[in-house]
Amino acid sequence: MKALLFIETNEEKVLGGSLELISAVKALNAEGTALVVGNRAAADTVAALGIPVIFIDAARDCDTLTEVLSETVKEQNPDVVLLANTVLSKDVAPRIAARASLGCVSDVTGISNTDGKVIYTRPVYGGTVLEHIEVEGKAVITVRNGSFSKPEAASNAGVTEKKVEIPADAVKAKIVDAVKEISESVNLEEAQVIVSGGRGMGNVENFKLVEELANVLGGVVGATRPAIEDGWISRAHQVGQSGKVVAPKLYIACGISGATQHTSGMSGSNYIVAINKDEDAPIFEIADVGIVGNVMDILPAMIEEMKKAKAK
Template sequence: MSNTNNLMVYIQCDENTPINASLEALSKGVELGKENNLDVIVVLIGKFDENTEKICKDYGANKIIEAAVEQYNIKSYGEIVTKLVKEYSPKLFLAGTTPVAKDVTAYASSKLDMVSLSNVSDIKMQDDFEFTIALYGGAVLRDASINSDTTKFAILSSGAFKKVLSPVDNVEIIKEDCSEQTKDLLTIIKESVTEISESVNLEEAEIIVACGRGMGTPEGYKLVEDLAKQLGGAIGATRPVTESGLVARTQQVGQSGKIVAPKLYIGCGVSGAVQHLSGILGSDYIVAINKDEDAPIFEVADVGIVGDAMAVIPLFMEEIKKVK
């Protein structure tokens, strides 16, 4: 398969709104497109509307391909991506880190016998694309290149790239007929049950207040919850706290939970195991409250407060009230 001057970005939506991880991928795609004279093609699969199109235009898409599908199915989504990659032969196919994006890119790259890279934290292009991959929770960075003329698939680490507005006036919109890709499915999802948890999606939250083992009691959680409400943020948690049942598993932050990149992260009683730290390094500003002055989280925190979070948080909230 010969390459064209196309770069393709898969955009995942939540209620017709592109999610942050996808917009981060689009922003990086637009940057690469401008530097290397590549047309940036957005791929929308599922449900979307004029607002979805507008956001993609605002973030720099040159072309938008829309494939309307009623519900997610790995085979139908994967077959659509496979078809589009065959048709447009992009040099690079980008996606943000989400379970759906991982499924779809793995399906399509396997079907096409192409290489897919995950946890990509940087991309540069000289003669060809050069990728930086984060390993072991970000503790090791490895440079890699793919010796192939076919499309390269890359799933970008959440928070590794910033969303950047780059409005485009004239954008071509293509309605894709995907009837062939959505028929004869081996599995059809009849009903989906979602666990009731925080109303704010952690990956989309601008402020996250995390409950660590040091606050892993009903009284401690109540303080964390009060602080999050006061700041208008979402509640996150470390693995021991979610395993105790105090906080829903959907709110777990870290290598085995959600990779987040809020503007403000506050860790309350969070010691900072490497698995948790790997999930918060994309945060713009990190505040840590822990009574252990040697806690690893202080090594990555912008502000560290040594003290018992049960005593510090009430004082913290009083100061916030004064500012407000």
């Protein structure tokens, strides 16, 4: 089985979700080849993880990237094309699938390959149900960030540079100007520790305890939609269906009831600690550790104990 991985980059850095695709290839027991576009340093980084890399310095936007990927798919003829489930890939994946007449499955969180039958698992209905999909023939797959572990360094598999001629009519849209929103830079997707606060924190002053605990743990602050809408913290921190999908090693939910809209964005976390005064709160159904009590009493004690532990 052959797999083609599109490795997405952000300036000079390889996106963590793209690196996880290398582990997804192992789950498929497939022979993988990675495609890196426009960033030679990133191509070298990926090759050092033990997977051969094709480097093409031709694409700069969605239209040209679609052309490059389409040509690479024709040349490599893979059984599956894997992309991280990013905004860009959600745009590109269905285009590639349509051009090459392939199946397309988005937001995949699990892959199994048994007796030559590949099953893709993805959440539906806001994460309340998992569906298992078998694609007839070849497929384009986008994989949710945090679904697989990041690969370890291996023997360098090398980089092959290729050229793809992009016809002028391939570009359907032209960017004439770009306006960058001035906002706080929050990297929730890459965070190893996230401390999130919800409506149960009560007010903006109480929410500062969430920020303090995150700071003590060296983590990032997350929030539910009600906390965002009440103005306690910027929208860049939102976790959930209408925010960011995260999968840290540790997720601490403070005053969060556990509505589907939020849990669908953090249920992939390795270890979940939930603090809520309602013992019947849905968040406890997915938590590894549940603390029933007033978050305003528990958080100061946690912060104090964490500070002591760090001081030792």
